[in-house]
Amino acid sequence: MNATPSSNDFILQVEHLSMKFGGLVAIGDLSFQARRGEITALIGPNGAGKTTVFNCITGFYKPTEGMMTLNRNDGSTYLLERLPNHEIPARAKVARTFQNIRLFSGMTLLENLLVAQHNKLMKASGYTLLGLFGFPSYRQASAESIELARHWLEKADLVDRADDPAGDLPYGAQRRLEIARAMCTGPELLCLDEPAAGLNPKESAALNELLMGIKSTGTSILLIEHDMSVVMQISDHVVVLEYGRKISDGNPASVRTDPRVIAAYLGVDDEEVETVLTEVGDEDVIEQLDTGPDSAHGPGNTASMMAGPVSDSVEHANEGERVTVSKGASKAAQVDARAASVASKPQSAAKPAAKSGTAKAAPNKPAAKAPAAKAGSASKGKDTAAKPTAGKRGGRK
Amino acid sequence: MAATVSSERDAVATPIQRAFREALYAGAISLGLFVLFIGLRTDQNISNELILVQRWGLLALVVIATAVGRFLYVAYGQPFLASLKVADIDTGLLPETVAARFFRMPFFIAAVVIAALLFVLAGSLDGLLGPDLAGYARFVRALAIIYAVAWVMYYFRAFIHAHLSALGISALALYPVVVVLVLALMTGSMAGGFQGSLKWVDNFGIQILIYVMLAWGLNIVIGLAGLLDLGYVAFYAVGAYAYALLGTHFGLSFWILLPAAGCMAAFWGVMLGFPVLRLRGDYLAIVTLAFGEIIRLVLINWREVTNGSAGISGIPKVSFFGLMTFNVSDPNYIAKVLNIATSSAYYKIFLYYLILGLCLLTAFVTVRLRRLPVGRAWEALREDEIACRSLGINTTTTKLTAFATGAMFGGFAGSFFAARQGFVSPESFVFLESAIVLAIVVLGGMGSLIGIAIAALVMIGGTEALRELDFLKRVFGPDFTPELYRMLLFGMAMVIVMLWKPRGFVGSREPTAFLKQRRAVSASFTKEGHG
Numbered sequence: 022m023n024a025t026p027s028s029n030d031f032i033l034q035v036e037h038l039s040m041k042f043g044g045l046v047a048i049g050d051l052s053f054q055a056r057r058g059e060i061t062a063l064i065g066p067n068g069a070g071k072t073t074v075f076n077c078i079t080g081f082y083k084p085t086e087g088m089m090t091l092n093r094n095d096g097s098t099y100l101l102e103r104l105p106n107h108e109i110p111a112r113a114k115v116a117r118t119f120q121n122i123r124l125f126s127g128m129t130l131l132e133n134l135l136v137a138q139h140n141k142l143m144k145a146s147g148y149t150l151l152g153l154f155g156f157p158s159y160r161q162a163s164a165e166s167i168e169l170a171r172h173w174l175e176k177a178d179l180v181d182r183a184d185d186p187a188g189d190l191p192y193g194a195q196r197r198l199e200i201a202r203a204m205c206t207g208p209e210l211l212c213l214d215e216p217a218a219g220l221n222p223k224e225s226a227a228l229n230e231l232l233m234g235i236k237s238t239g240t241s242i243l244l245i246e247h248d249m250s251v252v253m254q255i256s257d258h259v260v261v262l263e264y265g266r267k268i269s270d271g272n273p274a275s276v277r278t279d280p281r282v283i284a285a286y287l288g289v290d291d292e293e294v295e296t297v298l299t300e301v302g303d304e305d306v307i308e309q310l311d312t313g314p315d316s317a318h319g320p321g322n323t324a325s326m327m328a329g330p331v332s333d334s335v336e337h338a339n340e341g342e343r344v345t346v347s348k349g350a351s352k353a354a355q356v357d358a359r360a361a362s363v364a365s366k367p368q369s370a371a372k373p374a375a376k377s378g379t380a381k382a383a384p385n386k387p388a389a390k391a392p393a394a395k396a397g398s399a400s401k402g403k404d405t406a407a408k409p410t411a412g413k414r415g416g417r418k
Numbered sequence: 419m420a421a422t423v424s425s426e427r428d429a430v431a432t433p434i435q436r437a438f439r440e441a442l443y444a445g446a447i448s449l450g451l452f453v454l455f456i457g458l459r460t461d462q463n464i465s466n467e468l469i470l471v472q473r474w475g476l477l478a479l480v481v482i483a484t485a486v487g488r489f490l491y492v493a494y495g496q497p498f499l500a501s502l503k504v505a506d507i508d509t510g511l512l513p514e515t516v517a518a519r520f521f522r523m524p525f526f527i528a529a530v531v532i533a534a535l536l537f538v539l540a541g542s543l544d545g546l547l548g549p550d551l552a553g554y555a556r557f558v559r560a561l562a563i564i565y566a567v568a569w570v571m572y573y574f575r576a577f578i579h580a581h582l583s584a585l586g587i588s589a590l591a592l593y594p595v596v597v598v599l600v601l602a603l604m605t606g607s608m609a610g611g612f613q614g615s616l617k618w619v620d621n622f623g624i625q626i627l628i629y630v631m632l633a634w635g636l637n638i639v640i641g642l643a644g645l646l647d648l649g650y651v652a653f654y655a656v657g658a659y660a661y662a663l664l665g666t667h668f669g670l671s672f673w674i675l676l677p678a679a680g681c682m683a684a685f686w687g688v689m690l691g692f693p694v695l696r697l698r699g700d701y702l703a704i705v706t707l708a709f710g711e712i713i714r715l716v717l718i719n720w721r722e723v724t725n726g727s728a729g730i731s732g733i734p735k736v737s738f739f740g741l742m743t744f745n746v747s748d749p750n751y752i753a754k755v756l757n758i759a760t761s762s763a764y765y766k767i768f769l770y771y772l773i774l775g776l777c778l779l780t781a782f783v784t785v786r787l788r789r790l791p792v793g794r795a796w797e798a799l800r801e802d803e804i805a806c807r808s809l810g811i812n813t814t815t816t817k818l819t820a821f822a823t824g825a826m827f828g829g830f831a832g833s834f835f836a837a838r839q840g841f842v843s844p845e846s847f848v849f850l851e852s853a854i855v856l857a858i859v860v861l862g863g864m865g866s867l868i869g870i871a872i873a874a875l876v877m878i879g880g881t882e883a884l885r886e887l888d889f890l891k892r893v894f895g896p897d898f899t900p901e902l903y904r905m906l907l908f909g910m911a912m913v914i915v916m917l918w919k920p921r922g923f924v925g926s927r928e929p930t931a932f933l934k935q936r937r938a939v940s941a942s943f944t945k946e947g948h949g
Contacts, residue, residue, distance in 0.1 A: 079808060080807075081804070081807070081808075106807045107806075107807045107810050107811060107812045107813065108810070109810075110808060110809055110810030111810035111812075116808070116809070117808050119804075119805070119808070123802050123804060123805040123808070124801075124802070124805070125797070125798050125801035125802055125805065126801060126802075126943050126944075126945065127797075127800075127801055127927055127939055127943045127944030127945055128794075128797060128798065128801060128929070128939070129929045129931075129932070129937075129939065131929075131931055131932060131933055132794060132797075132929055132930060132931055135791075135794055135930075135931055136791075136794050136795065136798040136806070136809060136811070137809045138791075139791050139794070139795055139798075139809060139810065139811045140810050140811075142790075142791035143791045143792070146790050146791055146792075149787070149790055149791075149792045149819075152786075152790040152791075153783070153786055153787070153790065155786075159790075163931075167931065167933070171933060174933075180933070183932075183933040183934065184929065184932045184933055184934055184935055184936070184937050185937070186939045186940065186943040186944075187943075188942075188943035189943060202809070203808075203809075206809055206810055
């Protein structure tokens, strides 16, 4: 998909990232890149796993599988999944904000920004010893840190309230302060988790300006956002997630017109989907119409012609892996299914041979590429990602 | 629903009627509460049998006192308090506050005169009034002095507020001198002054300052870093035993062992810190509590080293920086060197200044650390640990330094305690000590040095003052011991303060840096931490 340039063009490369919580697959085999100096937006419906991706990148979660490579401007490379939580901001220079704002509410705005410069000041204070005896080197570093804090307070338009407690700020200002605090760590990659959530249009515009200002200083930004006005205006690259899987990846214009994205956000007309899927012989739809138990998870009825292959249930048993969302939930997969049915219908209605053909008929389906790309995750990718899609349905026609 | 009905009825009833009704309720409740507590009492008779003593008269007194108290409060207290909030129609001014009415110039002059008169007559009081009335007279004198001091503090409150630290430190530095001089004047000789000062310097001064130091040390762990430590007394014990053992066995000087004891306590702080790093809140509290008990049980059971429950006695005294000693038999005994009369008060006064110096060291380090990145990280940890990690703060080392620093000051206080007592045993390091220190920190306001010092003064000084109320024996009979009511008063004080000021005496937080103006952060924004 990407003509892979030298890896140094990308500040962050996420490869085959998977995160499972017990049986729930929050992220399944996600790969994307964030270019240096660009704003990359990560969007998707609620529960798509965006925040989980952030938590993996910033070390709050250890991913189940996958590799996250961070290439710093000075050429050094860090594997984020191997760094301890607190070293990711300190050494790899990745800073983040939180969806539910996490400020030090009892400390003043200035103190919030000084805490962010902890590691720098810690060194300057000789790990407390020099600072305790009031050495001038620490005093100078302290004055510099206050200057940096003032700089970011001015950028965030908060300098008038510098000596107020952070908990006293209105919501929009708290959002800006959190970004300013993250910037005070001197990051090269800034991860923002829904910075525009709960902001009015005016505040949202001010936020856009702040983010563009940050971008102009050379800091790359990774952004989770629901507010499309923010995403479409400022981002250079958009990655769309649904149910933990990437369904689209590209510039804002191409993503906006991607039918899979539209389906994921707006849904597909139910009747249309149903007719199409019934025509294709989709097991899920038939099950739903029958209101019988899910054959893959319920008691095995292998005698039935409708049942899936035995390997299906065996694999489930082995890996303890379960997709808890209902099978037909993924709207993007429905779009794929429709495309597949359109492709396969003219040929013949019921042909086992169509199995592989239909799978290939969905060219932009990421999960379908997994078997070829990675043998290890092949069966898993098929099992979890491809199940509701045409690949398997074709086999049961 | 019930509440609305009763309030409607209240609106109809006059205050006096309502007061009657509420007095009846209060009396009934207190009767129900106290019938078994006060009305009946188990006792042993001469042949060691358990007997029930009935005390209906006392029960009636308590119930009547409750009812009358409720009546007075509802009938007169509440209308009075309400009237304070109503401004005068003509002038638009609020009425005088209770404090302003209470602290008036004539009252002040009267108090000073009474106190002075009773001081002058101090020696001849017993002869003039008899022992009964002399006890009351001394109590009146104490009240007059307290009133006069409170009056001064009330009228100079702005000045005191502005120069609190300087005034407090100078008052503490002058305290023994003033005590000795006043007592010398009263008894008419310097020797008498020194002898009489023992109680005031040792029981009040040193005792309170030890708790101030312990509470300031614990404040680092609880008030700043927000880690609820219920086993703080363990570090106190480590410091005390470190000095006691190394001092008695190896004859090392206090001035070497003080830092050593601090280091050892800090080491144990880290030892405790490691396993509890991942614990928060209640779980942390329970584990630290257990740690405190483990240390005490080790001290009891490791007889070969600690001499078990019998404790260690004969702990060497502190020397005056090696120049002079406080042992009468030594050739360089202070009285011989300075050519003054022998007295045990010199050692106590020296210890007073020593613990004062240690307290000031604790305060200085705490104030400094708060302005350093590590102190800010502690407070940030208290506010939000996850945000700390997202900013690259190593929460492991931050927590451990908090534990270690707090423990170090506990160790200093412990070694001082051993030097002062000359004897340590595990009995001094029970959980109750941890609880008292924690209560002082919470009452004072977590994170505030001044508030904690005031809380220690009130809690420890207040309970010590109970010993001075001997005249109450004449009221309640000879087997009445006011000290036994220590814990009751302690608990009452805590309940009252927590109702009146839920975040302690000084709940607001002083910011560690400012751009334009230093403004205290209201307690409603600061968090207590989750352990």
